[in-house]
Amino acid sequence: MQLGKLGVWYFLDGQPAAQAAIMAQRIEQLGYSALWIPETVGRHPFVHAGWLLSQTERLVLATGIASIYHREPGVTLAAQNTLAEQSGNRFLLGLGVSHKPMVEGVRGLKYGPPVASMRDYLAKMDASPYSSIAPSEKPPRVIAALGPKMLELARDACTGAHPYFTSPDHTAMAREVLGDGPWLCVEQKVILETDATKARNLGRGAAQVYLGLPNYRNNWKRMGLKDSDFDNGGSDRFVDTTFAWGDEKAIAARVKAHFDAGASHVCIQPINPNGKFGDLDWRVLEALAP
Secondary structure (H helix, E strand, O other): OOOOOEEEEOOOOOOOHHHHHHHHHHHHHOOOOEEEEOOOOOOOHHHHHHHHHHOOOOOEEEEOOEEOOOOOHHHHHHHHHHHHHHHOOOEEEEEEOOOHHHHHHHOOOOOOOHHHHHHHHHHHHHHOOOOOOOOOOOOOEEEOOOOHHHHHHHHHHOOEEOOOOOOHHHHHHHHHHHOOOOEEEEEEEEEEOOOHHHHHHHHHHHHHHHHOOHHHHHHHHHOOOOHHHHHHHOOHHHHHHHEEEEOHHHHHHHHHHHHHHOOOEEEEEEOOOOOOOOOOOHHHHHHHOO
């Protein structure tokens, strides 16, 4: 798989399937190499990826991320191999441990130690049988990795890592842990808005669902932010650290900073200035299109 350097990360659950396919086609036409889709409480990510792969020609479909708690490891391996074989190796499996409030609070499952749980899951995937026609090449996989130990696991047991909601400084740290070879696929939220007050308020709105999740908070503190930066929807420092906002040049500079820090792929998540969740801001994608 040739992943390419620039992709798009976006929630498509708010769009009917036919409209989601049109959006994926447009993203492909703009020259982006990959579309990353999450798994929360909406569509099944593998079923949705299969639909979008069938409606595109070159675009890589990546899960960012599929939760290891939602299916047995052998089932995940079967889905990965099936999608890779059906699409001509255009499926990238991204896995993650999700968050305790989601796993225990929403799903009613037991949340285990993140690194140990992921290591065990990957090992069981590798040991699972698969008797159908295999894809022509071994499908890649990345894991949601923020801290050094999970990054080491990404280095040792995966194709690479998929950090989410971080910064170029975190990218530099991640690259140091990963070394030269593994993929480093970084998500970056962007807001095409030059008014600082408006941009930061939009960032705070987009961050609300994440601010209470311990895995992110712990990583932001590793990045130098403090608990006080998470109060009242997030401080200016928090928004400026984790979001790219401003004009096209400012956003492009932030994306470049990730590459300069060692990212091999950056997936852009546009935040629409109209404040509507799920309403993709095409201006951003057109401005940064490869």
